[in-house]
Amino acid sequence: MTAAGLAAGCGVAGSSPHSAGNASASETSARAAADTVAPQKGGTLIIALPAGASITWYIPIVNASNNSLYNSRLISCLYPGLLYINDQYKIDWQDSFADRITYNAAGTVYTIYLKKNWKWSDGTPVTADDVIFDYDVFAATSAPNAPKPWPNTAAGSGGVPDNIKSVKKLNNYTIQITLKKPVNQQWFIYNGIGLFGPIPKHAWDKYPNDMTAEITYLGKEAQNPNFVKVVDGPFMLQSAKQNQAWTLVPNPTFAGHKSTLDKLIFQYEASTAAEFAGLRSGTIGIGYLDWSMWNARQQLIQQGYTVQPAYSFAYDFIELNMLKGSPLYSAFSDLRVRQALEMAIDQDSINKDIYHGYAPPLYGPIPSTPRTQFFDPKLSKPLYPFNLTKAAQLLDQAGWKLQNGVRTKDGVQLSFDMLVPSGEQTALLEAELIQEDWKSIGVIANLKEMPLSEEFSVMASSDPKKWEAASGTGIIYGGSYPSGELLFKPGGLDNFGFDDPQLDKLIDKTTSPEPSLQATLNDFYAYEELAAKDLPVLWVNVPAGIRVVAKNVHNVTDDVMNPVVGVPLYNYIWMSK
Numbered sequence: 001m002t003a004a005g006l007a008a009g010c011g012v013a014g015s016s017p018h019s020a021g022n023a024s025a026s027e028t029s030a031r032a033a034a035d036t037v038a039p040q041k042g043g044t045l046i047i048a049l050p051a052g053a054s055i056t057w058y059i060p061i062v063n064a065s066n067n068s069l070y071n072s073r074l075i076s077c078l079y080p081g082l083l084y085i086n087d088q089y090k091i092d093w094q095d096s097f098a099d100r101i102t103y104n105a106a107g108t109v110y111t112i113y114l115k116k117n118w119k120w121s122d123g124t125p126v127t128a129d130d131v132i133f134d135y136d137v138f139a140a141t142s143a144p145n146a147p148k149p150w151p152n153t154a155a156g157s158g159g160v161p162d163n164i165k166s167v168k169k170l171n172n173y174t175i176q177i178t179l180k181k182p183v184n185q186q187w188f189i190y191n192g193i194g195l196f197g198p199i200p201k202h203a204w205d206k207y208p209n210d211m212t213a214e215i216t217y218l219g220k221e222a223q224n225p226n227f228v229k230v231v232d233g234p235f236m237l238q239s240a241k242q243n244q245a246w247t248l249v250p251n252p253t254f255a256g257h258k259s260t261l262d263k264l265i266f267q268y269e270a271s272t273a274a275e276f277a278g279l280r281s282g283t284i285g286i287g288y289l290d291w292s293m294w295n296a297r298q299q300l301i302q303q304g305y306t307v308q309p310a311y312s313f314a315y316d317f318i319e320l321n322m323l324k325g326s327p328l329y330s331a332f333s334d335l336r337v338r339q340a341l342e343m344a345i346d347q348d349s350i351n352k353d354i355y356h357g358y359a360p361p362l363y364g365p366i367p368s369t370p371r372t373q374f375f376d377p378k379l380s381k382p383l384y385p386f387n388l389t390k391a392a393q394l395l396d397q398a399g400w401k402l403q404n405g406v407r408t409k410d411g412v413q414l415s416f417d418m419l420v421p422s423g424e425q426t427a428l429l430e431a432e433l434i435q436e437d438w439k440s441i442g443v444i445a446n447l448k449e450m451p452l453s454e455e456f457s458v459m460a461s462s463d464p465k466k467w468e469a470a471s472g473t474g475i476i477y478g479g480s481y482p483s484g485e486l487l488f489k490p491g492g493l494d495n496f497g498f499d500d501p502q503l504d505k506l507i508d509k510t511t512s513p514e515p516s517l518q519a520t521l522n523d524f525y526a527y528e529e530l531a532a533k534d535l536p537v538l539w540v541n542v543p544a545g546i547r548v549v550a551k552n553v554h555n556v557t558d559d560v561m562n563p564v565v566g567v568p569l570y571n572y573i574w575m576s577k
Helices: 025-034 069-078 128-141 185-191 211-221 272-281 291-302 335-343 347-354 388-397 425-440 452-459 501-510 517-534
Strands: 007-010 044-048 098-103 109-114 164-171 174-179 235-241 245-250 263-267 286-288 306-310 314-320 401-403 406-409 415-421 444-450 469-476 538-540 545-549
Touching: 044 272, 069 235, 069 245, 069 263, 098 185, 109 128, 109 185, 128 164, 128 174, 128 211, 272 286, 272 291, 272 425, 291 306, 291 425, 291 545, 314 335, 335 388, 335 538, 347 425, 347 538, 415 425, 415 452, 425 444, 425 469, 444 452, 452 469, 501 517
Parallel strands: 044 263, 044 286, 415 444, 415 469
Antiparallel strands: 007 469, 098 109, 109 174, 164 174, 235 245, 245 263, 286 545, 306 545, 314 469, 314 538, 401 406
């Protein structure tokens, strides 16, 4: 499985170091001038990770508790996968291991042609056997009874493995996949074939006759940085120091565009303040600016940094625990309660007061910015506009009466802990604004800060009593076809217990063959509209991130940093002395 698929990340995009785009002329002039210099070899590029974000997983098949954007970015440097989706949301064949894909008109047979010049870092050729091994591992880790730490988080995406009839090797560089039933071809290429990439069968296939033992072994090694010695990507992992730094060096056998850097370092940041201090000292080559520090950007520009806001194809949300056995199962499972909570989120004020107009409100699972064909124009306006009076009336109608300032029903109070990523001032500011508005209608959210990786782990726990609500979370589509089968159908990334059989049917329709693009989009719009109405999660603003780039770091363009998908091509970046 390639790490470029759906990935969870912190909802505060200002903490994301991959952003690029809408900078003013004055903020980009230094970059434009510097990029006239011819590329040079050498240099150590330090990239700041978002505050509190840690890299915890190293192989390209990932379980739910480690499905973070930051793990995905490092993994993509080591194991690029079959397909690379660019910032135009199209397949970039130059940077993909697949050379081309053909398929029949019925949408049941797909033939993948691989490039013949790729090698593993130990010199072994990369072949169809390595891709099929990846499929076999993916299928085994998708089983509900797979040993811990599985199942993998992408089980079911693209109908894999349930709709796969066969995966055959036609020759060393050609693979044919046959499906049990026809599907939308583009959906299967993006969400099915896009899951896969080669993994080193000759190095990792320790139990060739016992797949249960094999996936148990890989699950144990997945968090061991010393395990990923054989790679086919542009970089190799030289060292990993947890909560400090992850150092990569160029892979000399990589068949694609080779990096000119000496080293690429992902650096842990304990807080946004610590990261800002690193920028001021000049040690960070590519960093970020938290939105709480937006007014300090001129200090960085004066030092020669470029400051660039940009948007990912993503959506942010607050998760409510609707798993049976959770403390507020009955409350959160009531659509009227979710509607009231959504109506008490002032997205316009969040956009203006926290994100300076760079965080468009979100009313469904597809963002309005960056604009794509998948966005339903009907969702340009909210189904549940901000209105505290109507929100309070909805709670009254649902039987939640005010008692001593807290909504209460059948002895249960609408009071709960809400997880917030620690170390990120903007995440806390947004949560505090929402907390205050909810309090005015009698809903008490007690904010509980913890590291983002710990927040993911708590939500992925099998114990539904461990959490009640979580903020600062989001999904970046990461090059996947933006259908909802992994998001809002049981399993996949839906670890919060939501399910609506009617929505499930509409999701399935988005993945079925249609006679025209417009028919496909109509299916998408129907799914979006019901998801917006159903509120499987509470929709919140999707802010741009702010990327900050040092003046000696070059070729940091939209197509290289790929903010839309969130998987940069770091091997195209170079540094001047």
